[in-house]
Amino acid sequence: MRVALGVSYRGTGYQGWQSQPGGNTVQDRLEQALANFLAAPVRVMCAGRTDAGVHALNQVVHLDCDAEREPFSWVRGTNRFLPDDIAVQWCCAVDDRFHARNSALGRRYVYVLRESPVRPALEAGLVGWSFRPLEAAAMRAAARHLIGEHDFSAFRSAECQAASPVKILRRIHIERRGAYWRFEFDANAFLHHMVRNLMGCLVAVGSGTRDADWLQGVLRSRDRSLAAPTFAAGGLYFVGPYYDAALALPATTAAMDWLP
Incomplete structure (x- = not known):
């Protein structure tokens, strides 16, 4: 069974x-x-x-x-x-x-980030943090360079055991809810540290440290050393996989209503 x-x-x-x-x-x-x-x-x-x-x-x-x-x-x-x-x-x-x-037909992650001059306390370990203001339009423009089938070697950890660095990133959705940013990632599969490495780059763009086109260059380089540092683990949530609807497996849990 x-x-x-x-x-x-x-x-x-x-x-x-x-x-x-x-x-x-x-x-x-x-x-x-x-x-x-x-x-x-x-x-x-x-x-x-x-x-x-x-x-x-x-x-x-x-x-x-x-x-x-x-x-x-x-x-x-x-x-x-x-x-x-x-x-x-x-x-x-x-x-x-x-x-x-x-x-699994694909997998989804959400990264929750608090933008605030002061570090989190109640949410420590449950959200990422940026003390610098972030610009939504810049991050969305940068994210568009990542959509599609690409070699994501620039965002892959040295310990990654995936057979291929080529993945299909189907969607990145970025929105702000009060002091909190929500970044949604949907792909057929992810490399080790891929989402956290992408987050480091998106925050660099959002804070004005880099421009949106810089991320396209990093992607094309396939060079991890050119990307931003790996972002903190605490704000990252594996929403879960999704399957053929015929399997009728639950795609949601109560915690999804709690997540900002």
Whole structure:
């Protein structure tokens, strides 16, 4: 039996998604909770690995097991063994051909940024921060250079394990809500640190340090050293993957209404 789960988590206290020897990752905590619930070892496959400090609203995982449970039992039973900052949101039985990563048609991220002369306090670890005023028109003009199929090597970390740096960036939407900026990214897939590296460049343009056409030159160069520094992890949220509508997997969670 193959089961898909939607998982949300606050990444502040974890060393990212992927299992590590120290055990302090979201995957380690989730697999341990599932093992306690099922009384058997469990391995899960996720739709997209997140870095240390990065959050998720609807991370999708799949697992294979012999146990049969009602969907609500999977949710409540697993959450009983999870810490407060990780929670299963939904459960669906899926066909054996479903794969959380390979079946995804695309993935979405949101970066939340506070523009303020003073650093965040209540939102520390949950938003990025710019003390410089940002210009929306400049950032949107720069973002247009990134849309489409490109080699994103200039925004790829040295530790990236992706087979190819070529990705299709379908959409970047930038809007301001009071003191907070929301940057939405939609692509078929993302490279390691890609969104955070793009954010560093967009903020450089928005603050007037660079002009919009500079970002086009960085993209074409394929040279990571020419791009801005990697932006902070705390403001980044993995909204989740999306799949063929025929699979009828939940695409939203309650936390999406909370996010600014």
